[in-house]
Amino acid sequence: MTLGSADRPQSGHHTRSYRIRNNRVHVDPPRTVEVQATPEQVRSLEDEGYLVRERLVRGALLDRLRDAADEVEAEAQKTQGTGGGGGFGGLFVRGLIDRHPAFLDALLKFEPTLSVARAVLGPQVQIHASVLRVSYPEVGDQQVEWHFHQRVVPDPKPAFFYRPAVLDNLIYLDDITPESGPLVVMPRSHHRDEDLPSGDFADKPGQVVVTVPAGSCVTSHSSLWHRALPTLPSGTKRRLIILGYSPVWMKPVDRPSAAGCGGGLTDALKHSKDEETRELLGLSGYY
Numbered sequence: 001m002t003l004g005s006a007d008r009p010q011s012g013h014h015t016r017s018y019r020i021r022n023n024r025v026h027v028d029p030p031r032t033v034e035v036q037a038t039p040e041q042v043r044s045l046e047d048e049g050y051l052v053r054e055r056l057v058r059g060a061l062l063d064r065l066r067d068a069a070d071e072v073e074a075e076a077q078k079t080q081g082t083g084g085g086g087g088f089g090g091l092f093v094r095g096l097i098d099r100h101p102a103f104l105d106a107l108l109k110f111e112p113t114l115s116v117a118r119a120v121l122g123p124q125v126q127i128h129a130s131v132l133r134v135s136y137p138e139v140g141d142q143q144v145e146w147h148f149h150q151r152v153v154p155d156p157k158p159a160f161f162y163r164p165a166v167l168d169n170l171i172y173l174d175d176i177t178p179e180s181g182p183l184v185v186m187p188r189s190h191h192r193d194e195d196l197p198s199g200d201f202a203d204k205p206g207q208v209v210v211t212v213p214a215g216s217c218v219t220s221h222s223s224l225w226h227r228a229l230p231t232l233p234s235g236t237k238r239r240l241i242i243l244g245y246s247p248v249w250m251k252p253v254d255r256p257s258a259a260g261c262g263g264g265l266t267d268a269l270k271h272s273k274d275e276e277t278r279e280l281l282g283l284s285g286y287y
């Protein structure tokens with residue numbers, strides 16, 4: 001989707017140039033990324049493990065994503081109701097870009113998040129996950145326990161093991177207040193190997209509660225410890241999109257179907273002539 005001038009993000013841009021270390025340069029030509037964030041914002045993301053950009057999505061695009069979310073939510077409620085409780089309360093709907101053309105159009109090449117992913121993960125990234133999360137004020141048990149993503153890290157850590165790095169973006173479709181279930185993060189925890197028990201909802205020293213207006217985006221390293229406060233009866237419904245990116249050689253959460261993509265709208269793009277589209281769908285970019 002092309003953003004109108006009123007919808008255009010205001011953050012400063014900068015350029016990063018990459019080459020892939022492949023001595024057959026015709027296979028992997030140099031790449032330039034126009035990063036839609038300042039160098040300081042990217043550095044803060046790297047150091048703190050998260051970055052908040054308020055009102056990154058606005059105007060007509062925000063309205064379109066909200067309308068699409070309502071449609072996908074209504075369809076999912078037929079089989080999932082309002083979702084579950086416990087440590088991960090509320091409704092989860094995975095594979096968003098396969099479910100509604102508005103999400104596919106808006107999110108497949110959403111430069112404000114895609115370009116930052118390429119700044120910290122390298123130029124060859126894919127859509128790792130696209131998920132709608134809804135939490136309800138009238139339903140109890142709508143909180144999320146402390147956790148990090150990509151929980152495949154062995155202890156002790158073998159010499160050649162690298163943590164899988166995914167860059168997750170929480171795009172909020174509603175204003176986030178203390179009552180509607182804000183995100184809580186532990187800054188810099190992506191640098192450490194530490195354990196918290198399952199079912200831990202307790203406040204921790206140094207935690208940051210993130211309250212933001214609708215359209216804001218929180219970008220985070222998948223190893224960052226985080227949780228969500230409950231959506232309370234005094235709050236309002238909380239809708240957010242989780243848009244994750246990973247290196248193209250990593251197995252994505254939205255697993256490929258027999259058709260070669262996500263088992264929905266993206267299947268029609270399997271034979272796309274656009275190499276960037278194929279790479280973002282996890283169909284190329286590795287050997």
Ligand SMILES: [Fe+2]
Nearest residue numbers: 147148149226
């Ligand atoms: Fe999470």
